[in-house]
Amino acid sequence: MSWDQVYELLISILTTQTGLPNLVFKQVIMLAIAFVFLYLAVAKKYEPLLLVPIGFGIFLVNFPLVPLMGVGEHGTPELIRAFYKYGIEWEIIPCVIFLGLGAMTDFGPLIANPKTLIIGAGAQLGVFITYIGTLVFGFTLKEAASVGIIGGADGPTTIYLTAKLAPHLLGANALAAYSYMAMVPLIQPPIMRLMTTPEQRRIKMRQLRPVSATEKLLFPLIAAILIILLIPAVAPLMGMFMFGNFMRECGVVKRLSDTAQNALMNIVTIFLGLSVGATMEAEKFLSLKPLLIFGFGLIDFVVCTFGGILTVHIMNLFLKEKLNPLIGSAGVSAVPMSARVSHAEGLKADPDNWLVMHAMGPNLAGVIGSAAAAGMFIAMFQ
Amino acid sequence: MMTRHSTIWLARAVALFLAAALLAVLLQPGQARAFVVGTDFEKPKPEFSREGETVVAKLIPRAKSSSVTIDFRVSGARLAAVRGVDFETAARPEVNEKNFKSALFDIQVDDVPVGGKIRVSILSSFFTRSTAFYVYNPRLQPPWTDAQAENIDHPERVQELVVTVADGGPFDADGAADGRITLTGGPRDSFWGYALGTLFIRFFGIFIVLSVLMVGILFSGRIFQWLEGRKSRPGAVGAPTAGAAASEKPAASDTRSVASAEVAAAIATALHLHIVRRRTTQPQPLSSSSTNAWALSGRSRMMDERQQQARRTYRSRS
Numbered sequence: 001m002s003w004d005q006v007y008e009l010l011i012s013i014l015t016t017q018t019g020l021p022n023l024v025f026k027q028v029i030m031l032a033i034a035f036v037f038l039y040l041a042v043a044k045k046y047e048p049l050l051l052v053p054i055g056f057g058i059f060l061v062n063f064p065l066v067p068l069m070g071v072g073e074h075g076t077p078e079l080i081r082a083f084y085k086y087g088i089e090w091e092i093i094p095c096v097i098f099l100g101l102g103a104m105t106d107f108g109p110l111i112a113n114p115k116t117l118i119i120g121a122g123a124q125l126g127v128f129i130t131y132i133g134t135l136v137f138g139f140t141l142k143e144a145a146s147v148g149i150i151g152g153a154d155g156p157t158t159i160y161l162t163a164k165l166a167p168h169l170l171g172a173n174a175l176a177a178y179s180y181m182a183m184v185p186l187i188q189p190p191i192m193r194l195m196t197t198p199e200q201r202r203i204k205m206r207q208l209r210p211v212s213a214t215e216k217l218l219f220p221l222i223a224a225i226l227i228i229l230l231i232p233a234v235a236p237l238m239g240m241f242m243f244g245n246f247m248r249e250c251g252v253v254k255r256l257s258d259t260a261q262n263a264l265m266n267i268v269t270i271f272l273g274l275s276v277g278a279t280m281e282a283e284k285f286l287s288l289k290p291l292l293i294f295g296f297g298l299i300d301f302v303v304c305t306f307g308g309i310l311t312v313h314i315m316n317l318f319l320k321e322k323l324n325p326l327i328g329s330a331g332v333s334a335v336p337m338s339a340r341v342s343h344a345e346g347l348k349a350d351p352d353n354w355l356v357m358h359a360m361g362p363n364l365a366g367v368i369g370s371a372a373a374a375g376m377f378i379a380m381f382q
Numbered sequence: 383m384m385t386r387h388s389t390i391w392l393a394r395a396v397a398l399f400l401a402a403a404l405l406a407v408l409l410q411p412g413q414a415r416a417f418v419v420g421t422d423f424e425k426p427k428p429e430f431s432r433e434g435e436t437v438v439a440k441l442i443p444r445a446k447s448s449s450v451t452i453d454f455r456v457s458g459a460r461l462a463a464v465r466g467v468d469f470e471t472a473a474r475p476e477v478n479e480k481n482f483k484s485a486l487f488d489i490q491v492d493d494v495p496v497g498g499k500i501r502v503s504i505l506s507s508f509f510t511r512s513t514a515f516y517v518y519n520p521r522l523q524p525p526w527t528d529a530q531a532e533n534i535d536h537p538e539r540v541q542e543l544v545v546t547v548a549d550g551g552p553f554d555a556d557g558a559a560d561g562r563i564t565l566t567g568g569p570r571d572s573f574w575g576y577a578l579g580t581l582f583i584r585f586f587g588i589f590i591v592l593s594v595l596m597v598g599i600l601f602s603g604r605i606f607q608w609l610e611g612r613k614s615r616p617g618a619v620g621a622p623t624a625g626a627a628a629s630e631k632p633a634a635s636d637t638r639s640v641a642s643a644e645v646a647a648a649i650a651t652a653l654h655l656h657i658v659r660r661r662t663t664q665p666q667p668l669s670s671s672s673t674n675a676w677a678l679s680g681r682s683r684m685m686d687e688r689q690q691q692a693r694r695t696y697r698s699r700s
Contacts, residue, residue, distance in 0.1 A: 118592060122589075165447070214606065376587055
């Protein structure tokens with residue numbers, strides 16, 4: 001073998017089998033973005049359960065020539081592509097997360113005060129306002145719907161809907177949804193104070209009635225019947241959610257309920273985060289759309305908070321026993337963060353005003369409301 | 383967590399960015415939108431098949447996830463072929479591509495009586511009563527024209543658009559009365575009308591769904607409270623009588639809590655007496671033999687303890 005041949009072989013190996021000569025500037029930017037998210041998650045404890053796997057997913061797929069998100073010669077998906085295909089494309093992971101969420105949820109506050117369901121509906125205002133806003137900016141109807149749902153503050157619902165309608169926006173939408181969910185304590189209070197007077201913030205609500213175990217047991221069945229009959233498209237999400245809750249409340253499958261709440265939830269969170277992060281390859285992600293999505297996501301959250309509080313004000317016009325409008329902001333489904341924010345703001349106005357259980361009602365209604373909105377959008381595009 | 387200060391800056395940056403983007407869209411709508419939209423993932427890609435005299439197009443229209451079929455028929459001549467047309471070739475600033483959800487078609491008709499008229503029928507369950515058919519002819523000014531198609535209802539929600547075309551007339555793309563007609567155009571629906579209409583319906587739809595759920599929970603809650611009230615009635619202590627009061631206090635659980643409070647108080651008293659007795663030291667027998675200071679002090683302490691014990695016993699009995 002001559003020196004020329006050795007040189008040619010060496011160059012061939014360097015250019016086709018090593019990453020360094022193939023590294024492009026866009027990938028370097030994406031690696032920097034990955035580091036930012038990992039830093040926020042690790043150093044600042046900013047939604048670490050999701051941002052660590054998402055950040056690492058971004059980190060891994062933005063190296064050149066990596067066999068992670070492609071499809072092999074025989075059509076076999078590569079490692080993370082397989083997680084994505086079977087977990088997200090097949091819509092399994094978001095539904096399994098809903099199963100875990102159902103197993104974690106105590107619907108007692110919602111059953112004790114069903115009026116708060118209306119607040120959960122009112123808090124979906126931002127979803128529809130953002131939908132119009134994004135259409136003005138040239139998004140398609142499907143893209144607009146998937147961006148709009150970010151304001152519902154429900155990560156799995158956002159991922160479920162986006163994977164169904166606009167999979168190319170999955171990374172940006174998921175990242176925006178989880179980022180703003182973590183920022184609920186900063187985004188909501190100024191809007192809450194702006195939309196309420198000190199007297200309204202001091203309104204004390206009557207203690208919730210205790211809810212019997214039988215009522216809690218039958219709730220998932222009743223809710224599933226009504227919601228699935230009205231919006232069949234939401235059956236995968238709502239069905240799993242109510243199944244998880246039924247396992248919790250029936251009390252005879254404690255091991256299953258415990259697995260759904262903990263081990264299963266943790267496992268799917270790892271695959272969800274990695275898969276979502278891996279969709280953010282430089283070629284697909286670096287454009288104006290993700291920036292617009294982040295912008296609209298913030299507006300979405302603000303309008304949803306506004307919508308929830310406005311709904312309480314409207315309800316108070318007709319109710320004898322007034323609701324504290326601070327619980328309206330909990331209509332976004334960031335459980336239990338937004339309920340805690342309502343409680344904290346209530347305590348600032350009156351140290352004896354304990355709102356957390358009252359705010360859990362709209363908070364849970366928000367979960368159902370955002371899933372219903374997602375179902376409406378899915379039905380619209382069928 | 384982010385600080386309040388950084389959040390304010392983030393909010394300002396987002397507001398500024400959106401304002402700039404909106405300005406760009408308003409000033410240069412075509413270019414800005416094209417920049418935002420990027421790849422058109424929803425472009426319909428029709429596939430054609432022939433069933434006798436009918437050509438069937440199968441495609442996934444814009445804003446849909448499932449495929450639809452569109453049937454093309456001609457009366458008064460022979461339908462030679464139908465093919466899809468890329469909208470970019472017919473794009474004009476006054477026409478929004480999104481209004482044409484099911485693509486553009488080039489319909490070629492042969493064996494037309496020279497200078498005669500034919501009727502082109504386009505049928506689909508995807509069309510609505512407000513669907514129109516727009517014809518594109520670059521030789522005309524403006525090139526896009528509403529063909530004033532008849533919109534006919536059929537069973538199973540099928541709508542038929544019927545366009546009358548004259549050989550060599552304004553809708554004939556070749557412009558010549560030569561026994562052949564080329565009709566270019568597509569079914570048109572109002573994008574914004576659909577987007578806003580469906581938005582309005584679906585937003586209130588969520589209210590309706592959650593209101594139905596609310597009524598369901600209220601109704602079942604009443605039944606459960608009534609059943610609980612019935613269970614608690616025999617032997618209930620201080621069970622609520624009024625309906626409103628009953629909603630605040632579940633009778634069964636309250637009855638149990640009152641009874642258990644009495645039991646708890648009795649147990650607590652018994653425990654207290656037991657512990658007090660155990661804590662109190664037993665009096666020692668007195669011996670008067672020693673009279674030193676230590677003995678006198680000890681005797682005095684024992685007397686005090688006896689006195690205390692006597693007082694406690696008396697109190698507990700009274």
